[in-house]
Amino acid sequence: MSASDLLVATALAGTAAxxxxxxxxxxxxxxxxxxxxxxxxxxxxxxxxxxLHSHHGVALYTNRLIPLTGLSLALDPLGSLFVxxxxxxxxxxxVFRLGYEGHGLSSRTASxxxxxxxxxxxxxxxxxxxxxxxxLWELMAVTSLLLVLADHRHRPEVQKAAQWYAVMTQFGAxxxxxxxxxxxTRTGSQSFVTIAARAxxxxxxxxxxxxxxxxxxxxxxxxxxxLHVWLPRAHPEAPGPVSALMSAAMVNLGVxxxxxxxxxxxxxxxxxxxxxxxxxxxxxxxxxxxxxxxSRDLKRLLAYSTTDNVGLMLLGVGASGLFxxxxxxGLALFALIAALLHVVFHAVFKGSLFLSASSVQQATGxxxxxxxxxxxxxxxxxxxxxxxAGLAISAMPALCGFVSEWLLLQAMLHGLPTxxxxxxxxxxxxxGVLALTGGLTAFTFVKxxxxxxxxxxxxEAAAGATEVxxxxxxxxxxxxxxxxxxxxxxxxxxxAVVDAARDATGIRASNPLTPGWQLGLSDxxxxxxPGLLLVALALAGATVSLGRAALQRGAARRxxxxxxxxxxxxxxxxxxxTSFGEPLTRVFDDVLSPSHDLDISHTAESRYYVxxxxxxxxxDDGFERRFYRPVAGALRRxxxxxxxxxxxxxxxxxxxxxxxxxxxxxxxA
Amino acid sequence: MSNWPLDSVVAVSACQVIGVVLGGPLLVxxxxxxxxxxxxxxxxxxxxxxxxxxxxxxxxRMRPAQASFVFSAAPVLLVATTLxxxxxxxxxxxxxxxxxxxxxxxxxxxxxxxxxxxxxxxLDTGTAFGGMGASRSMTIGALAEPALLVxxxxxxxxxxxxxxxxxxxxxxxxPLWLASPQRLLALVAFLIVIxxxxxxxxxxxxxxxxxxxxxxxxxxxxxxxxxxxxxxxxESMRLTVLITLxxxxxxxxxxxxxxxxxHLVIGLVTTAAKVAxxxxxxxxxxxxxxxxxxxxxxxxLAGAFVLSVLAVVSALVIS
Numbered sequence: 010m011s012a013s014d015l016l017v018a019t020a021l022a023g024t025a026a027x028x029x030x031x032x033x034x035x036x037x038x039x040x041x042x043x044x045x046x047x048x049x050x051x052x053x054x055x056x057x058x059x060x061l062h063s064h065h066g067v068a069l070y071t072n073r074l075i076p077l078t079g080l081s082l083a084l085d086p087l088g089s090l091f092v093x094x095x096x097x098x099x100x101x102x103x104v105f106r107l108g109y110e111g112h113g114l115s116s117r118t119a120s121x122x123x124x125x126x127x128x129x130x131x132x133x134x135x136x137x138x139x140x141x142x143x144x145l146w147e148l149m150a151v152t153s154l155l156l157v158l159a160d161h162r163h164r165p166e167v168q169k170a171a172q173w174y175a176v177m178t179q180f181g182a183x184x185x186x187x188x189x190x191x192x193x194t195r196t197g198s199q200s201f202v203t204i205a206a207r208a209x210x211x212x213x214x215x216x217x218x219x220x221x222x223x224x225x226x227x228x229x230x231x232x233x234x235x236l237h238v239w240l241p242r243a244h245p246e247a248p249g250p251v252s253a254l255m256s257a258a259m260v261n262l263g264v265x266x267x268x269x270x271x272x273x274x275x276x277x278x279x280x281x282x283x284x285x286x287x288x289x290x291x292x293x294x295x296x297x298x299x300x301x302x303x304s305r306d307l308k309r310l311l312a313y314s315t316t317d318n319v320g321l322m323l324l325g326v327g328a329s330g331l332f333x334x335x336x337x338x339g340l341a342l343f344a345l346i347a348a349l350l351h352v353v354f355h356a357v358f359k360g361s362l363f364l365s366a367s368s369v370q371q372a373t374g375x376x377x378x379x380x381x382x383x384x385x386x387x388x389x390x391x392x393x394x395x396x397x398a399g400l401a402i403s404a405m406p407a408l409c410g411f412v413s414e415w416l417l418l419q420a421m422l423h424g425l426p427t428x429x430x431x432x433x434x435x436x437x438x439x440x441g442v443l444a445l446t447g448g449l450t451a452f453t454f455v456k457x458x459x460x461x462x463x464x465x466x467x468x469e470a471a472a473g474a475t476e477v478x479x480x481x482x483x484x485x486x487x488x489x490x491x492x493x494x495x496x497x498x499x500x501x502x503x504x505a506v507v508d509a510a511r512d513a514t515g516i517r518a519s520n521p522l523t524p525g526w527q528l529g530l531s532d533x534x535x536x537x538x539p540g541l542l543l544v545a546l547a548l549a550g551a552t553v554s555l556g557r558a559a560l561q562r563g564a565a566r567r568x569x570x571x572x573x574x575x576x577x578x579x580x581x582x583x584x585x586x587t588s589f590g591e592p593l594t595r596v597f598d599d600v601l602s603p604s605h606d607l608d609i610s611h612t613a614e615s616r617y618y619v620x621x622x623x624x625x626x627x628x629d630d631g632f633e634r635r636f637y638r639p640v641a642g643a644l645r646r647x648x649x650x651x652x653x654x655x656x657x658x659x660x661x662x663x664x665x666x667x668x669x670x671x672x673x674x675x676x677x678a
Numbered sequence: 679m680s681n682w683p684l685d686s687v688v689a690v691s692a693c694q695v696i697g698v699v700l701g702g703p704l705l706v707x708x709x710x711x712x713x714x715x716x717x718x719x720x721x722x723x724x725x726x727x728x729x730x731x732x733x734x735x736x737x738x739r740m741r742p743a744q745a746s747f748v749f750s751a752a753p754v755l756l757v758a759t760t761l762x763x764x765x766x767x768x769x770x771x772x773x774x775x776x777x778x779x780x781x782x783x784x785x786x787x788x789x790x791x792x793x794x795x796x797x798x799x800x801l802d803t804g805t806a807f808g809g810m811g812a813s814r815s816m817t818i819g820a821l822a823e824p825a826l827l828v829x830x831x832x833x834x835x836x837x838x839x840x841x842x843x844x845x846x847x848x849x850x851x852x853p854l855w856l857a858s859p860q861r862l863l864a865l866v867a868f869l870i871v872i873x874x875x876x877x878x879x880x881x882x883x884x885x886x887x888x889x890x891x892x893x894x895x896x897x898x899x900x901x902x903x904x905x906x907x908x909x910x911x912x913e914s915m916r917l918t919v920l921i922t923l924x925x926x927x928x929x930x931x932x933x934x935x936x937x938x939x940x941h942l943v944i945g946l947v948t949t950a951a952k953v954a955x956x957x958x959x960x961x962x963x964x965x966x967x968x969x970x971x972x973x974x975x976x977x978x979l980a981g982a983f984v985l986s987v988l989a990v991v992s993a994l995v996i997s
Binding site: 302382383385386392396400403404405406411414415418419421422423425426427433436437440441443444445447448449451452454455456458459460462463464465527529534535536537538541542545546549550552553554557560561564565566567568569570571572578580582583584585588589590591592593595596 | 735736738739740741742743744745746747748749750754755757758759761762765766776778779781783784787788790791793794797798800801802803804805806807808809810812813814816817819820821822823824826827828831834835837838839840841844899900903904905908972973976983987990991993994
């Protein structure tokens with residue numbers, strides 16, 4: 010079977026899955042559509058691996074689906090990398106979905122939209138013309154919107170979240186439309202190949218404004234600050250597998266778009282483009298990590314952490330562009346490799362985290378960390394999975410996050426020393442941002458694991474939690490296993506990422522990473538052997554624990570924890586996520602500006618005695634409060650004003666027509 | 679980079695590991711002794727921490743009723759991460775095992791791994807103290823990270839690498855760098871971060887058990903017996919590794935540059951002397967300062983961050 014046949018098979022399997030999702034009983038349609046979607050993902054993975062392995066692209070054209078322009082697909086190494094990521098996440102999410110219950114995902118609409126969503130995501134990176142791209146992009150937006158809405162009957166918040174998502178994604182799509190139309194009209198073609206060939210000859214303002222529009226458009230999908238506001242709302246409300254797919258596969262496509270347009274179609278640009286990308290990336294990383302460190306909702310925390318990680322990817326992409334703009338081709342390639350590797354690893358650990366968070370939500374009925382606790386013993390499989398993925402995202406050695414974080418740091422370090430002022434200023438700041446977000450991420454996941462899974466259960470629901478079905482933990486477990494495998498043997502994906510980065514930038518510089526157990530930097534002095542580090546760690550750990558076992562046989566005796574002399578420790582005395590994050594909230598008071606509300610009622614006899622006290626603290630998004638709410642309020646007021654204009658009178662409408670006609674005539678004349 | 683024979687590489691790593699395991703408690707004993715003497719007390723003998731460890735190792739281990747496997751695994755991970763650093767970082771000789779992976783950033787992440795493990799172990803106790811200690815120590819750890827990594831950047835710029843043996847090798851080759859402003863600024867930043875990371879005064883008082891002031895000790899309340907011995911050992915090893923790294927990065931002379939046993943002995947003696955002097959200096963400093971309020975610590979760490987940024991700037995201006 011040739012690669013293009015496989016591509017057709019992917020589409021057919023996806024369509025069949027979507028159709029089968031709409032027919033049959035609930036159990037049948039879930040199982041059949043999930044299995045068919047897995048088949049589509051497997052075909053997609055096969056095509057992508059084939060392209061990455063053989064370095065030969067796949068092209069496909071049909072004019073049966075979209076009239077006039079036709080549907081044109083071409084898969085190159087950069088696109089294949091993203092197809093491969095999406096298919097792996099898709100397979101795991103679908104395995105998870107086999108056991109996932111409720112949350113509206115079993116309805117006909119949702120189980121038909123889910124395969125379509127996955128399949129569209131597989132095809133977006135293969136789009137070869139502007140129309141194809143926008144068609145697939147919008148199909149992805151619409152299907153994901155339907156899926157976010159899956160649970161709207163049961164919870165009113167879902168509707169609100171979907172509204173935010175719809176507005177932000179349509180705003181982004183509008184920016185993309187204008188940007189692409191600008192490029193297509195100026196180059197006279199809508200084919201990506203022709204645009205890439207002619208774009209270097211365009212006027213600087215056309216290229217600049219197209220790039221800025223695309224950064225806004227793709228940034229809104231990627232969850233970049235300040236367009237991130239939909240993420241912490243829509244991701245928590247979406248059903249489990251959908252939130253994993255959105256966070257681990259869909260936001261990547263925003264980063265894909267920026268790389269495709271900036272490096273691919275426009276063939277790089279002046280330094281200010283990339284400085285803009287770096288600034289937005291740094292802001293996203295800091296803002297996202299700070300909010301995830303102080304959130305108490307498990308999935309909201311993960312959503313903010315996605316913003317944080319997208320920020321790190323953009324930091325790498327921006328550094329790469331900046332290096333290319335200042336003539337450092339080898340470094341540009343290296344920085345892009347680091348950023349793309351982070352995309353791959355982020356998909357792996359974030360997918361696992363979202364899936365296991367959904368398992369927790371299904372087992373306990375809540376995602377509020379302050380009501381969880383003690384799940385490591387009650388969910389003996391999901392707990393360790395979350396632990397591994399949480400340690401991986403915190404960049405702990407021998408897990409995958411560590412490798413990409415180390416490479417990003419090395420890329421920034423080796424930009425220095427330099428005579429270029431922009432690099433000299435941005436690289437140290439970049440390292441500072443990476444360091445602070447790294448520290449805050451470790452804080453966040455100590456909180457998520459420690460409050461959510463360790464200690465005593467804080468509510469009845471958490472105390473009664475039991476392990477979820479096998480297929481659910483199998484889905485998140487496969488991704489957690491990948492965290493470990495790719496952390497120890499990053500060379501499994503490094504060649505593919507190097508090809509993708511070379512293909513995207515067109516830089517023919519030698520491979521900056523020497524493959525093998527030791528990840529060596531070839532022009533630069535530096536190396537890392539994560540596998541050997543793991544072996545060393547395992548040896549040291551085994552020696553220490555054997556030594557401890559030799560001193561004292563048997564497990565430690567269980568006893569009541571010390572409670573300052575009180576008889577019993579209750580869960581009410583435990584630290585909660587809110588209290589855990591309190592020191593940070595206080596340190597970053599100016600940025601987070603939490604609202605406190607203390608209400609004390611006194612007894613009737615004397616106002617010196619307190620009858621009841623309620624304390625309420627809330628931490629909402631600063632951008633939402635200070636920017637989006639005023640804007641939304643202003644729009645509403647304008648809308649109210651505009652409503653007075655059409656009052657139903659025919660005379661008035663005729664007058665409008667007349668005035669418009671006169672204006673048109675004046676303009677034409 | 680010249681290649682050393684395998685046996686001397688193994689010898690260097692073995693000496694480092696043994697040195698850190700035995701030297702760690704002795705360093706803590708020395709610092710305690712210096713403190714006591716300056717405060718006009720006789721103080722326990724220097725080997726007291728080693729005796730304490732032996733005593734604790736024989737006592738029964740207990741764990742809270744609710745704790746999971748994380749609670750027992752945390753002390754092991756703390757010691758294991760520090761052992762790996764002791765084996766791969768150039769503490770006594772410039773070519774320990776895995777020297778090519780002995781990267782400063784990797785060392786920092788290994789240290790962070792140990793801190794994360796202990797914080798998780800503390801949260802697993804399900805008590806108020808555990809959560810409090812974990813929250814405070816992770817806050818300080820997160821805020822110390824930028825100062826630490828940017829200081830590393832300042833040290834890596836002249837050597838064009840963050841590989842530890844390369845940094846030490848290039849500063850041995852260019853002794854004048856050591857007096858350069860970027861070195862001195864980075865030194866101060868490093869010192870502040872080391873104090874914060876190892877929980878010493880003025881950031882944290884290792885001698886306190888008052889709930890309002892405890893940071894690190896609050897996380898250890900539930901550990902007993904061999905587990906407590908491991909945690910105490912791990913902490914003293916971390917302190918020793920950090921101080922030795924500081925000594926080797928800023929005053930590298932004496933470190934074994936050749937594979938012969940003579941070099942190694944000289945390295946062992948000079949490193950022990952440097953660490954003892956630095957430890958005594960740190961103890962003297964501790965006598966003179968009072969513990970900072972928890973919410974003043976971020977200001978101290980922000981100050982360290984500014985110093986390390988200045989170090990990077992001066993490194994760029996000079997080079």
